Amino acid sequence: MKRNVRVMKFGGTSVGDAQCIERSAEIIARAAQSSPVVAVVSAMGGVTNRLIEAAQRAASGEEAMACEMIASLRTQHETALQALVADPAERSATGAEIERICAHAMNLCRGTALLRELTPRTLAAISSTGELLSARLMAATLRRLGLKAQAVDATELIITDDQYEQAEPLMEETREASRRRLFALLDDGTTPVVTGFIGATATGVLTTLGRGGSDYSATILGAALDAAEIIIWTDVDGVMTADPRLVPEARTLDEISYAEAAELAYFGAKVLHPKTLRPITEAGIPVWIRNSFAPDRRGTKITSAGHRARNGVKAITAIGDVSLITVGGRGIVGAPEAVAKTFAATASARANVLLISQASSQNDICFVVPSKEAGKTLEALRRAFAPDIQHHQVEHITVDHEVAIVAAVGEGMRGTLGIAGRIFSALGREGINIIAIAQGSSEYNISFVVEASAMKKAVATIHKEFGLESAS
Template identity: 45%
Template sequence: MAGKKVQNAQEANRLLLVKFGGTSMGSPTAQQQAAKIISDQAQLWDNVVVVISAMSGVTNSLIACADAALQRREDQYSTIITELQTRHFEAIHALAPQEMQADLCAEIDSQLATLKAFCDSIQVMGEVTARGMDAISCLGERMNARIFSACLQQAGLHSQPVDATELIVTDDNFQNARPLLDETCQKVKGLLPPLLEDGIVPVVTGFIAATAQGIPTTLGRGGSDYSASLLAECLDASEVWNCTDVDGVMTADPSIVPDARVIPQLAYDEMSEMAYFGAKVLHPKTIQPIVAKNIPMRVMNTFNPEHPGTRITQHSSALRGKLTCVTGIKNLSLFTIEGRGMLGVPGIAARTFGAVATQGASVLMISQSSSEQSIAFVVPSDMERKVQASLQHDLSVELERADINGIQIQSDVVIITVIGSGMRKTPGISARVFNAVAKEKINVIAIAQGSSEYSISLVVTSQDAKLAIQEIHREVIINGN
């Protein structure tokens, strides 16, 4: 790729960054298809950088190893390790050049020996820290980067695996680390451009990073998307492709709505709302790094690369006021704090959410009455007991003197969010949404609309969620547009 001629100066040094998810890496056949995409694009772009996930299911297997070690089930985690070895060896023999296979198998054995040592330690200690889980869960990407790089070499490309612990610098919030952009860009610009100048296609491990001290961290589940966007920002990429197993971003989850359609184009803000409110195609933080530099993103199908997919830029293809999609987040709990004594008392809301924050719980939605006599908010169900205990402690005085009547909790609820550009300035949007659910006699428990113009959210029980999403999609997204 180095030294390719370009049409004019504006096209010089065009860089494509391609991210492949777990399903795109899930089998030798899938990796060969991914390698064909890179081979084809290497002829069209000056430089190509690849970010990969672990093979599908591998991260879950690594976590299962740690869980088995906690239960002192050595037989169980030993079996999983053997299965991981077999799967990766099979991929090596199917994908790598013959002369590389022995060294690659030795490398896989070394990584799995590390996993075994971690599990043995967990079994003895009877505990595993967040830092320890990051060290374990990053092994899938480390193994697979070496295999896919070899696959590209078999396809005739010059390629080299690159561990993202050498590139992405984060804080020490293990399991969900926050990247430090300046430090990250400094490392990225020092390591990757020389490889590109030599005509090498770097294959970078997604999901994983390291602190300034070199301690491995991870960016949270699905964080390979985020890794790709961070690298794209640092390298001033011309475009980012997110390759998955669907044709693009859909108007709804196709497992819930069989007639969901691919959305041809989205605005950055629309995609951010979709990712935050449950769309599974992208990690919620993916859009953030590429917005400032206006880097387009294409969400496409590895197994159907001719399909145009969804293009994400500053502008939406929808007319202003039209609705783009409906999403849902499940496994949530709704908290309601109410009482006449709350009226006009400063600091109640601040102390409420301060109590939630001390438990590290994310608040996904807030709804407050204009009379200030009630506050409702939604958190993940696995944080319900901790949040309840924290609220009872921090609001004990108000509870004792009955300024607050009590803390009500409704478990197992779902946030349904309807997303579209310019909703706030278009009359009748809310009416259309609520008419759709009212026709099926679905009770809406809480409502919230942000000031961003892009979304309106409602809370329903999990039993009503599927039908509500289907009706909103049919009546508002399809027929309403």
């Protein structure tokens, strides 16, 4: 039986206070009239960071301060509850829940303070308190709006490995547990409100899914339930043609492909962490990015195919704080090992290689890493090439700290001639020097390196060149 379920995830700002919760609840209520909805909620904005701070203070012995911080969070949620729900029975029942959840968090802080040691497992447990609370508030609000709704802890649904702070789902087990539990509720006409960010090991120990975790919860559940679509309700109108801080004329895109979303996410558009798309790519479930503060706006739809841009370029992203490293020398000529050695060194340093460009005479290999990883990368390279440097096989390993990567993204660039020419001519006209280029064989990306100081101008120049400020 195809159930036509929609998974709706509400981020921190969309459940930021009573008013936001109210607005989000209305979105759910309206949607639930037409087809079944599974809601996934983040913690109220800022709550998770405060929980982590409380845990750390507990570990350094500040038990009282830690408990006070939890108490303050309890008050915040109780206040929201007062604003959202008038019915005394509901208030009392949900209030008791809030009480219980906060008491547990306090106990964990107390235990941590007694032992002066914060284990990954305990940190995961404390930091997930916010989602436990917001799910209760949302469920109560939905009930007030007349829905049958129930908070469900994702520890019952999402089965993960035991990396407590960066857990990965075991999809088979998750699928089975989620369908059994959630379909029972849906079949009963109940709207489940699931805690985002959280999972549990097969033995029931709570885990967290890492940063971006609530989006991941939504796509994991979407895949597990064969959802019709997934809607990420956030505080922006969708994915934009560029970062509006860099390009004021930037515009929201109607539709992009999974691949484009991954490219954009990667280069800092910060809409969705790339891992988020993994669970739903195969099934081709569409994901919407929509604005819960302006629910009448269309948002951006992310699909397998995307929407083909008129001129091949759909958006521009940039990533600053990166460094260009060059390994070069006569001895590298034609040496199959030099490339292998270089990237064995970067791997051993756990450096994130963002862009590679090696060409021509093989005299030079250049690549880009985040600036904060440049030091350890250089060190690893110097260690790896020490004998070669001694024997003058390698003449230099240098780093250029003040660079940025800019990428033009769009499905179908391959088919459109002259895009590279337009990009680099426009940059040349504006006097922007290109330090390195790496266009892969991918159809949807041209990346290049410029001086950090030229990043903003480079993004704006290309945005304008391709007329991204007006709808395609």
